[in-house]
Amino acid sequence: MQFLYEREPSRREAEVEVILAGEHDGRPFAVLSDTIFYPEGGGQPADRGTIAGVAVLDVQRAGDSIRHTLERTVAPGPARLELDWARRFDHMQQHTGQHLLSALAEDRFGWKTTAFHLGPNVSDVELDAPRLPAGPRQALEEAIAAEIRAARPVRAWRVSRPEFEGLAGVRTRGLPEGHAGEIRLVAIEGVDLNTCGGTHLASTAEIEALHLLATEPMRGGTRVSFVAGGRARRRMAEHEERNARLRGLLGAPEQEFATTLEDRLAQLQSAERRVRHLEQELAEAAAAALVAQFAAAGEPVAVSHFAERDAAFLGAVARPLSRAPGATVALLTAGPGPAGPFVLVAGADFAGDLAALGRIAAEGLAGRGGGSGHIFQGKAERIDARDVVRLALLRARGGVP
Numbered sequence: 382m383q384f385l386y387e388r389e390p391s392r393r394e395a396e397v398e399v400i401l402a403g404e405h406d407g408r409p410f411a412v413l414s415d416t417i418f419y420p421e422g423g424g425q426p427a428d429r430g431t432i433a434g435v436a437v438l439d440v441q442r443a444g445d446s447i448r449h450t451l452e453r454t455v456a457p458g459p460a461r462l463e464l465d466w467a468r469r470f471d472h473m474q475q476h477t478g479q480h481l482l483s484a485l486a487e488d489r490f491g492w493k494t495t496a497f498h499l500g501p502n503v504s505d506v507e508l509d510a511p512r513l514p515a516g517p518r519q520a521l522e523e524a525i526a527a528e529i530r531a532a533r534p535v536r537a538w539r540v541s542r543p544e545f546e547g548l549a550g551v552r553t554r555g556l557p558e559g560h561a562g563e564i565r566l567v568a569i570e571g572v573d574l575n576t577c578g579g580t581h582l583a584s585t586a587e588i589e590a591l592h593l594l595a596t597e598p599m600r601g602g603t604r605v606s607f608v609a610g611g612r613a614r615r616r617m618a619e620h621e622e623r624n625a626r627l628r629g630l631l632g633a634p635e636q637e638f639a640t641t642l643e644d645r646l647a648q649l650q651s652a653e654r655r656v657r658h659l660e661q662e663l664a665e666a667a668a669a670a671l672v673a674q675f676a677a678a679g680e681p682v683a684v685s686h687f688a689e690r691d692a693a694f695l696g697a698v699a700r701p702l703s704r705a706p707g708a709t710v711a712l713l714t715a716g717p718g719p720a721g722p723f724v725l726v727a728g729a730d731f732a733g734d735l736a737a738l739g740r741i742a743a744e745g746l747a748g749r750g751g752g753s754g755h756i757f758q759g760k761a762e763r764i765d766a767r768d769v770v771r772l773a774l775l776r777a778r779g780g781v782p
């Protein structure tokens with residue numbers, strides 16, 4: 382049968398009968414005497430809306446009937462249908478736009494459409510063109526705009542198979558498998574004649590505009606993404622909003638965004654190099670100061686905390702400390718909070734088991750780590766427990782009775 386969505390694609394509501402209500406895979410569904418809801422197919426997603434006030438979650442063909450998956454069960458009997466028209470009209474703009482795009486790509490440039498996908502933000506077609514140079518691509522977009530301005534009527538009707546086979550110049554990506562009975566044709570006057578079961582605008586003028594976006598190689602052809610109608614306007618508005626923000630952030634007109642950003646990134650890289658160099662110098666100075674401090678104090682265990690530094694800095698301090706004379710074991714910690722990195726480092730004359738001391742430190746700081754020789758490093762949840770850990774390490778080294 383021909384459903385309402387086919388006979389009257391602009392119909393937004395209807396009174397029908399729920400003739401079957403049930404559950405499939407644990408989800409409630411309804412079959413109706415007629416429907417304004419388009420079932421997913423031909424690259425166009427299923428419609429949304431309500432049946433007797435209950436949300437429609439999906440619409441799929443099931444043999445000759447159409448199955449509406451629902452948020453909850455509805456009772457058999459009369460029911461009012463309401464279509465999510467904004468979503469449907471958007472789909473009609475993208476879908477009818479695709480007909481125009483595919484027809485002109487084939488007739489003007491010889492690029493056949495091999496696939497169509499209507500996405501939530503952008504849609505795409507796959508053309509059997511190895512690549513899409515900028516010139517022809519722009520010419521294609523101009524040709525589409527001209528046909529939108531021409532406000533060409535769009536019409537859909539059904540023919541029998543013998544009639545269909547007698548027709549010349551019908552574009553088709555193939556009929557669905559097992560298709561029997563009548564065949565639905567869609568024509569854009571003077572531009573296209575196609576087999577299609579989808580929903581379409583009444584005129585190309587309703588497409589408003591179609592803009593080609595990115596192209597990428599795909600299965601030997603080229604995938605071209607596009608936006609049409611309200612999506613093109615919304616995308617433009619988003620770009621304007623983003624540009625206004627970037628103008629403020631970069632302090633440059635939009636024509637200079639890329640060069641301004643390139644300059645800023647180069648400055649940032651140079652600043653990062655300087656910071657790395659300065660941190661290395663700072664770590665070496667800190668290590669030298671600690672060596673002198675340990676020698677003066679003569680303590681077997683020392684603690685030092687660097688609130689503004691990180692694990693890399695601790696490593697840079699620990700390396701020269703491990704080569705310096707003396708047997709002091711130093712617990713180094715870094716970071717502003719209770720959690721952070723730690724390093725346990727022993728001087729060159731240390732002859733004990735640093736890994737064993739490292740495990741005591743890790744446990745006392747509620748952390749974990751590893752190492753051998755003269756450096757043991759890790760991460761801990763409680764680096765603020767360093768003074769308690771210092772006592773435990775002193776005991777382990779026999780420094781506390």
Ligand SMILES: [Zn+2]
Binds near residue numbers: 476480567578581
């Ligand atoms: Zn169509």
